[in-house]
Amino acid sequence: MFWRGEVGRWPLWLPVALGAGAALYFALSFEPSVRLGWAAIAVAVAAGGLAASGRWRVPLALVAALLLGFGLAKTRAAAVATPVLDQPLIAHLTARIASLEPRAHGVRLVLENVRSGAFVQTPLRVRVALRSGGDLHAGDWVSLTAKLDAPSAPVEPGAADIGRSLYFQSIGATGFVYGRARTIVAAGPPGVMQRMRQGVEDLRARMTRRIQVALPGSKGGVAAALITGTRGGISEEDESALRDAGLAHVLAIAGLHMALVGGGLFWLVRAVLAAVPAIALRYPIKKWAAGAALVASLFYLVISGAETAFDNYSILSIVCVIARALRSHNFTGDTTGDTVWSLFCEIQRRSRITLNQLVVGSIPTSPTNSPN
Numbered sequence: 001m002f003w004r005g006e007v008g009r010w011p012l013w014l015p016v017a018l019g020a021g022a023a024l025y026f027a028l029s030f031e032p033s034v035r036l037g038w039a040a041i042a043v044a045v046a047a048g049g050l051a052a053s054g055r056w057r058v059p060l061a062l063v064a065a066l067l068l069g070f071g072l073a074k075t076r077a078a079a080v081a082t083p084v085l086d087q088p089l090i091a092h093l094t095a096r097i098a099s100l101e102p103r104a105h106g107v108r109l110v111l112e113n114v115r116s117g118a119f120v121q122t123p124l125r126v127r128v129a130l131r132s133g134g135d136l137h138a139g140d141w142v143s144l145t146a147k148l149d150a151p152s153a154p155v156e157p158g159a160a161d162i163g164r165s166l167y168f169q170s171i172g173a174t175g176f177v178y179g180r181a182r183t184i185v186a187a188g189p190p191g192v193m194q195r196m197r198q199g200v201e202d203l204r205a206r207m208t209r210r211i212q213v214a215l216p217g218s219k220g221g222v223a224a225a226l227i228t229g230t231r232g233g234i235s236e237e238d239e240s241a242l243r244d245a246g247l248a249h250v251l252a253i254a255g256l257h258m259a260l261v262g263g264g265l266f267w268l269v270r271a272v273l274a275a276v277p278a279i280a281l282r283y284p285i286k287k288w289a290a291g292a293a294l295v296a297s298l299f300y301l302v303i304s305g306a307e308t309a310f311d312n313y314s315i316l317s318i319v320c321v322i323a324r325a326l327r328s329h330n331f332t333g334d335t336t337g338d339t340v341w342s343l344f345c346e347i348q349r350r351s352r353i354t355l356n357q358l359v360v361g362s363i364p365t366s367p368t369n370s371p372n
Contacts, residue, residue: 014065021069037074044068083121085173088149091118103232106131123172130177138201148175229305266293
């Protein structure tokens with residue numbers, strides 16, 4: 001029977017159970033209380049403790065993973081919860097720029113610390129389009145007037161739910177700005193995390209501008225999309241051509257790009273060091289190359305904007321790099337299970353599950369000593 005063959009590989013089913021718990025939460029026709037989410041986590045911890053004692057280990061461990069997935073999904077949804085605008089309105093507001101993305105005709109701003117008397121309940125974040133904003137930077141406080149509406153719903157059954165994606169970014173309203181946005185004096189000093197995020201956003205913006213200056217037009221837009229994740233510089237004609245050709249996904253930074261950066265730098269550094277016999281014969285150049293690849297991959301992760309899919313593939317790539325540095329040839333079975341478990345934990349944190357991630361987590365890998 002199938003399950004008999006899986007008895008020795010049951011830990012590989014833990015991430016599958018974790019993902020199934022998250023899927024169960026999103027499949028509910030009602031919104032459970034956050035207390036139910038915390039209760040599920042508490043029961044999962046208790047079941048995991050009982051499983052560790054040795055009695056009914058496999059069923060208890062799977063139940064613990066299932067409940068943990070449900071609880072993490074619910075508590076994550078509660079942590080990012082924000083009031084969502086229920087009707088269009090025109091509002092004058094002041095806010096801090098959390099991030100900005102250059103577009104073909106202006107910039108798109110994500111605003112936080114929003115203050116306005118027009119809202120019955122103020123969203124944690126608001127996303128607006130601005131015709132002119134070249135002098136604005138992440139961290140600036142601005143005053144502006146905008147027409148706002150609720151995030152858009154799916155255009156058809158089964159289509160991408162942009163509203164849900166924005167909800168998990170704590171964005172409760174979207175719209176566009178009338179006229180210009182004026183910079184104002186900050187309402188208060190930024191915290192440590194805000195200064196770090198501001199520094200990263202400023203770095204991404206400077207890199208994007210320099211790329212677009214060196215490569216004007218859509219060429220610079222494509223280059224910026226592949227390096228900093230900023231896709232606003234691509235013309236509508238070129239973006240439409242990429243969609244029609246089925247190549248639009250190449251612009252979304254994910255595992256392919258991480259493999260090219262990390263793997264390419266690993267090969268290059270090792271090749272250069274191997275060309276110097278005095279170094280190659282005395283020092284562990286493979287570990288040095290793996291370390292350089294790891295640092296470059298993490299830097300790429302930061303400047304790319306750290307999208308969900310890229311985060312998950314980063315976990316896989318980092319584990320591969322570490323395995324190469326340690327000269328491990330056993331990247332199967334338990335290692336894959338641990339990696340997929342980490343991947344699903346990251347998915348739980350972001351609460352946005354994509355098809356390829358579910359596929360990866362749903363294929364338990366056989367150990368090398370398996371007759372199959």
